[in-house]
Amino acid sequence: MQVTAAFAVGKNVPFDFREVRLEAPRPDEVLVEIVASGICHTDLSAKDELLGLPLPMVLGHEGSGVVRAVGSQVRHVAPGDHVVLSGDSCGACRKCQTGLTSYCDAFVERNLTGLRGDGTTPMTLDGEAARGRFCGQSSFASHAVVAAQSAIKVPKALPLELLGPLGCGLITGVGTVMNALKPRPGTRIAVFGVGTVGLAAVMGAVLSGCEQIIAVDPNTERLALARDLGATDCLAAGADVAQEIVARTSGGCDYAVECSGSVEAIQAALACLGRPGWVAQVGAPPVGTSIDLDIGAVGYGRGIRGVVLGEANPQTFVPYLASLYGDGRLPFDRFVRFYDFADLDRAVADAARGEVVKPIIRM
Ligand SMILES: [Zn+2]
Numbered sequence: 518m519q520v521t522a523a524f525a526v527g528k529n530v531p532f533d534f535r536e537v538r539l540e541a542p543r544p545d546e547v548l549v550e551i552v553a554s555g556i557c558h559t560d561l562s563a564k565d566e567l568l569g570l571p572l573p574m575v576l577g578h579e580g581s582g583v584v585r586a587v588g589s590q591v592r593h594v595a596p597g598d599h600v601v602l603s604g605d606s607c608g609a610c611r612k613c614q615t616g617l618t619s620y621c622d623a624f625v626e627r628n629l630t631g632l633r634g635d636g637t638t639p640m641t642l643d644g645e646a647a648r649g650r651f652c653g654q655s656s657f658a659s660h661a662v663v664a665a666q667s668a669i670k671v672p673k674a675l676p677l678e679l680l681g682p683l684g685c686g687l688i689t690g691v692g693t694v695m696n697a698l699k700p701r702p703g704t705r706i707a708v709f710g711v712g713t714v715g716l717a718a719v720m721g722a723v724l725s726g727c728e729q730i731i732a733v734d735p736n737t738e739r740l741a742l743a744r745d746l747g748a749t750d751c752l753a754a755g756a757d758v759a760q761e762i763v764a765r766t767s768g769g770c771d772y773a774v775e776c777s778g779s780v781e782a783i784q785a786a787l788a789c790l791g792r793p794g795w796v797a798q799v800g801a802p803p804v805g806t807s808i809d810l811d812i813g814a815v816g817y818g819r820g821i822r823g824v825v826l827g828e829a830n831p832q833t834f835v836p837y838l839a840s841l842y843g844d845g846r847l848p849f850d851r852f853v854r855f856y857d858f859a860d861l862d863r864a865v866a867d868a869a870r871g872e873v874v875k876p877i878i879r880m
């Protein structure tokens with residue numbers, strides 16, 4: 518079928534909207550009519566050629582939509598179902614078999630090449646193979662053919678155009694707290710960088726019963742949002758923020774989530790910990806970044822570890838997040854702004870300037 522897709526072609530070049538041909542779904546695939554797609558920081562970095570990914574490619578990886586056709590082996594969704602799309606995974610490796618799909622052995626091939634795991638693509642442009650499977654979906658398009666495991670059924674009672682960010686930004690922030698850190702009720706947690714992922718981490722901390730939730734960001738509007746969503750302390754990022762956190766928590770945090778990727782924030786996240794204390798590193802500094810680490814500072818019960826996509830199994834965690842939203846316990850609609858698909862460039866520019874926390878384009 519003929520569909521419309523927006524190709525990222527390079528830094529500072531507008532998206533190229535093209536008519537492309539999309540194959541019918543294979544036996545283990547699903548055709549989805551995209552209703553809306555969130556824009557995530559990873560889309561911006563990929564378009565600006567900071568990730569070394571091949572372009573042109575159709576980006577977008579927070580899609581939501583309606584199933585229009587399913588392959589013969591697909592059982593968990595049917596035409597007409599509402600779905601949120603998430604990344605692809607092989608289902609066969611040791612990590613996938615234990616539900617840790619974000620550490621799938623085939624993660625790179627299946628999510629970052631814009632191709633299926635076997636190197637083919639469901640999309641052709643002017644008769645040539647086109648990269649139309651970014652993060653398992655390429656949702657900056659009117660339709661997508663995705664692997665069955667990328668399509669997650671969500672209730673029809675919820676506003677479908679809002680739900681795409683559950684598949685990346687929300688799963689990452691909430692999942693990092695609830696699945697990776699697993700804070701005990703009554704503990705203290707600091708969140709560095711309160712964009713979508715950090716705000717989701719704040720909400721995850723509230724849901725986990727953390728007693729003190731400290732948000733750190735240079736942007737005062739975002740700190741106000743964090744307070745609205747349950748942060749107990751909001752601090753401007755700065756040189757002595759770690760000392761301030763230690764003072765406010767009488768001895769340091771039990772946990773920190775670092776979402777900004779800045780070296781100063783990573784160091785502050787380590788320095789604000791009590792003992793024991795863990796930093797979950799979620800922000801992605803440029804490849805090759807290193808930090809000075811006094812091993813004495815992380816000895817005696819402290820540590821830092823990277824966390825990918827909230828260490829969640831999307832097939833179970835996305836419906837859980839959707840039900841939390843339905844119950845009013847995950848009010849992420851407070852920080853989204855909708856744009857038309859045709860205004861994708863404006864939405865990306867607004868996100869890059871920090872003017873909007875979570876842009877969502879509507880097809
Ligand atoms: Zn993302």
Ligand SMILES: [Zn+2]
Pocket residue numbers: 606607608609610611612613614620621622623
């Ligand atoms: Zn796998």
